[in-house]
Amino acid sequence: MPPLLSHPLALRFVSFGAVLALWEYAGRAGVNAVFPSVSETALAWIALAADGSLGKALAVTLTPLVIGVVVSALAGIGIGLLMGLSRRAEWLGVPFFIVLQAAPLAAIIPMLILAYGIGLATKVAVVCVMAVPVIVLNSYKAVRHTPGSLLEMGQSFLATRPQMIAKVMLPSASPVIFAGLRLGVAAGFIGAILAELLISPTGIGDLITYHQSVADYPRMYAAIVTIIVMSLVFLEVLGKIEVSVFRPEKRASP
């Protein structure tokens, strides 16, 4: 491989570039009347950003999303830890969260609307229902799989129970917990958009449905791309937090 391409960032740019070029080509070739090219979408995105509607929509969408993700992360890691530490909590929780993970959650959205109406509460609930199971199950498995020799080491050097959890189990579990968080955040994004499409059209969901209904496809695509990029940014930030807070050895050069 040429040295320029061996850098991981370079590889990412090439991959993105290829996809964008293909998209541009497909758009110009006129594959479908409702399929705009990259350049049309980019122009529409600039127009949406300039008139402020994109910013406003993003703020509206991110509110239930951020609340939901934070609540899911805290509750999910907490419940997962409890299930990892106590056999009884494991016995109680595992079947429940496995069912939740397997269930097509979009189907229970009407139920949530009946319970909480069509406001913010329901949207937060949808995000949580999507994000919590995977976070719980990953945290639980991660804690359960703390290496036995590290536990014995903590024990023989007289760690108290809270010290064992905070200084051995949590850092040891953090990579898998964070893998769960990444999946949870991605699921949360799906939940947030699903809520806006199915419950009441607001924010990015509103931009998507509105521009679809008036056949302004470049703007519709601009809204979709925005939410995808937002999701990537979230995941990137999460990765940075993990490495800087929990796993400093991944930052050190080998």
Add this chain to the structure above:
Amino acid sequence: MSTIASLTASPPIADRRAEPSTAVAVRAVSKAYPGVEALREVSLDCPAGRLTTLLGPSGCGKTTLLKIIAGLIKADAGTVEVLGRTVCGPGPERAFVFQDFALLPWANVVRNVAFGLELRDVPKSEREAVAAHYIAEVGLKGFETKYPHELSGGMRQRVGLARALAVKADVLLMDEPFSAVDEQTRRKFQEDLLRLVAQERKTFLFVTHSIEEAVYLSDRIVLLSRRPGRIWKVIEPDLPRTLSPDQIRREPVYLDTVEAIWQNLRQYVE
């Protein structure tokens, strides 16, 4: 703390040959796992300030016995006394060196070495000073900020040893510490360990399956029989410790003891 002070105050080499008191006393310890009898009525004494080795074929329960002494495993019957107190769990007078090192991969060398003190809420500056001392003592000066994955196997075990020394326990329990280390590193490590035994005035209890290692390092070798593990023979090789490591390895006493143990053990192999 007072015991350590009095131990370090005593003269270094001469005292090692004086008749010592018993640091670890194992009395009729038995242990069975479902379907396997690991230890049957094992009794032994480890003299204070000396290095005692548990040697035996694999699966003879040496590691189980060591972990019972460490308080990590409960015995089914019998008692263990360390420095006159009955063991009912891990304690500050004992420190363990693990076969697989058991280092925290997310912590650098200083934090790993100071981890035992961190768990005892020793202030950061104080515990890092202690850690720095023992890091130098095991020959890892300059590697303080490295992470375990950046170190070789031998260096990782030096970190494990420094961590055990840093908590200033009187008894060091070492579970096959050199088995995951290559041969050249292992020899150097053994020589360093002998220097530490003479210098630190601690009681070492060492598990190994290497006859040469046992004879080279030990003041007392406890041979265990195959499962269920029982004490089978206690040998005290009287090596002239004033000689250089290479001379010791060529001493008739050393070679004869290795041969005698091999003759004893070979029946289990054939």
